[in-house]
Amino acid sequence: MEKLYIVYPEEIGQINPNIYGHFAEHIGGVFYDGLWVGKDSKVENINGFRKEIIDKLKKINPPIIRWPGGCFAETYDWKDGIGEDRPTRINWWTNTDNRYESNQVGTHEFVELCELVGAEPYFAANITSTTPLEIRDWIDYCTSPKDSTTLAKLREKNGRPEPFNVKYWGIGNENWGGGGNMTPKTYAHEYRKYAIIAKNAYLNSILIACGPNDVNYNWTQEFMDVFQSSSKAMNGFSLHYYTSVENADDPTNFSKDEWYKMIGKSLKIEEIIERHYSIIKGYGMEDYAKLVVDEWGCWHPSGSGPSKGYNLYEQQSTIRDAMVSAATLNIFNNHCDKVMMANVAQLANNLHCLFLASGENCIATPTYHVFDMYKEHQGAKAVKTICDSKNVGSGEFDVPQISVSASQKDGYTTLTIANLSADEDANITLEPVGQNLCGEATATVLTHDNYHAHNTFESPENVTPYSEEVDILSTITIKKASIVSIKIKHN
Numbered sequence: 001m002e003k004l005y006i007v008y009p010e011e012i013g014q015i016n017p018n019i020y021g022h023f024a025e026h027i028g029g030v031f032y033d034g035l036w037v038g039k040d041s042k043v044e045n046i047n048g049f050r051k052e053i054i055d056k057l058k059k060i061n062p063p064i065i066r067w068p069g070g071c072f073a074e075t076y077d078w079k080d081g082i083g084e085d086r087p088t089r090i091n092w093w094t095n096t097d098n099r100y101e102s103n104q105v106g107t108h109e110f111v112e113l114c115e116l117v118g119a120e121p122y123f124a125a126n127i128t129s130t131t132p133l134e135i136r137d138w139i140d141y142c143t144s145p146k147d148s149t150t151l152a153k154l155r156e157k158n159g160r161p162e163p164f165n166v167k168y169w170g171i172g173n174e175n176w177g178g179g180g181n182m183t184p185k186t187y188a189h190e191y192r193k194y195a196i197i198a199k200n201a202y203l204n205s206i207l208i209a210c211g212p213n214d215v216n217y218n219w220t221q222e223f224m225d226v227f228q229s230s231s232k233a234m235n236g237f238s239l240h241y242y243t244s245v246e247n248a249d250d251p252t253n254f255s256k257d258e259w260y261k262m263i264g265k266s267l268k269i270e271e272i273i274e275r276h277y278s279i280i281k282g283y284g285m286e287d288y289a290k291l292v293v294d295e296w297g298c299w300h301p302s303g304s305g306p307s308k309g310y311n312l313y314e315q316q317s318t319i320r321d322a323m324v325s326a327a328t329l330n331i332f333n334n335h336c337d338k339v340m341m342a343n344v345a346q347l348a349n350n351l352h353c354l355f356l357a358s359g360e361n362c363i364a365t366p367t368y369h370v371f372d373m374y375k376e377h378q379g380a381k382a383v384k385t386i387c388d389s390k391n392v393g394s395g396e397f398d399v400p401q402i403s404v405s406a407s408q409k410d411g412y413t414t415l416t417i418a419n420l421s422a423d424e425d426a427n428i429t430l431e432p433v434g435q436n437l438c439g440e441a442t443a444t445v446l447t448h449d450n451y452h453a454h455n456t457f458e459s460p461e462n463v464t465p466y467s468e469e470v471d472i473l474s475t476i477t478i479k480k481a482s483i484v485s486i487k488i489k490h491n
């Protein structure tokens with residue numbers, strides 16, 4: 001029997017809704033035949049966007065969507081994606097998948113997608129194959145009032161008199177790699193240059209600098225070294241963290257050892273957040289550089305998705321990927337004083353996606369259901385939890401059996417628990433400290449007897465949540481390989 005304390009007097013902070021953000025890049029099948037089917041398609045659509053995805057996305061309250069890359073951003077010319085005659089270009093990924101960018105989806109279409117689902121757009125700007133004037137012009141096009149500048153008039157000519165008011169701007173993507181292969185010091189100088197122009201072009205802009213990959217603490221340190229003496233035009237510092245298991249080939253047919261390895265690796269993000277953040281604090285930069293984990297998720301080998309490899313990086317998602325989602329989101333909630341945004345990579349037909357779609361077919365993955373089950377955390381106050389759970393798994397990748405986070409809002413507590421064991425159920429008693437709770441509550445449960453379970457076009461609801469009443473004053477059983485979300489009324 002495990003005891004799970006919810007320590008109400010110890011508030012961690014407010015969970016920024018943007019922690020439940022998404023990422024959609026022009027890569028493989030994310031847009032074309034995924035989110036976008038075109039206005040003339042026989043697939044039901046709203047102005048070209050797949051209606052089924054729009055409807056499902058709305059249900060999970062997506063706060064923000066990052067676009068157009070990823071690596072794609074660093075060779076993207078925003079002017080290719082406006083107006084009637086749009087050029088076809090090679091893109092960042094053409095050499096990998098032999099596909100060209102038709103630019104059917106550009107600034108207007110992407111912002112319309114955001115508006116349809118109620119999300120803020122977050123643009124990642126090219127700083128590698130362009131100049132600061134280009135980002136100044138894109139900001140002008142997106143934010144200048146009707147009838148003001150020449151670019152505002154061009155926007156109106158293209159069908160949108162009122163500004164898009166895009167607030168979130170990423171200054172480059174992975175500039176330690178695909179984005180110019182820079183050193184941290186070189187990037188920091190570039191950032192200072194671009195950011196001062198971008199901030200001045202739109203004072204409401206929220207600017208995000210390219211931070212490190214994974215455990216590259218040196219990047220954070222050297223960047224902060226150069227940044228600290230600048231005008232400090234920065235509101236967030238990105239971090240990318242993908243989880244993979246070496247030599248694993250099939251994300252739907254892994255060993256139990258690989259179950260624990262994948263989950264164990266995903267949990268490392270906690271230490272990574274703490275260490276990067278402590279460097280930022282060491283420079284006194286925490287007011288400028290809260291973390292934006294704008295790419296995260298499992299990265300399996302390509303080819304397991306419905307397109308069988310045609311869509312670059314498209315992968316199937318099992319209940320194991322849902323466990324990674326649940327545990328990662330718990331970590332973000334528990335560190336919401338350090339993390340201001342996170343964007344799971346990616347929305348459709350790609351890594352750790354929420355949707356798999358092609359032609360008339362469209363399914364939600366187990367990860368989609370986790371975002372649905374966790375949505376009550378958005379904007380709530382995170383409170384500390386302590387669970388004396390044992391470790392499970394074997395050898396190098398022992399993991400704590402229970403991953404948990406809790407938050408309170410409007411007289412309710414939302415408690416999200418993942419039992420990371422593929423072998424054993426967990427029996428838990430709740431110990432609220434400083435708050436009385438009603439005994440009866442509704443729990444939503446996502447689980448499956450087979451830990452390889454996933455959804456397919458043929459069997460779209462194989463992994464789908466169910467609801468049950470629970471008495472939280474007695475022992476709660478959290479089944480092995482399950483995620484449970486409980487909304488509890490305060491007394």
Ligand code: AHR
Nearest residue numbers: 069070071072173174345
């Ligand atoms: O998500 C796929 C790619 O992974 C992105 O384009 C890049 O930023 C990262 O390396």
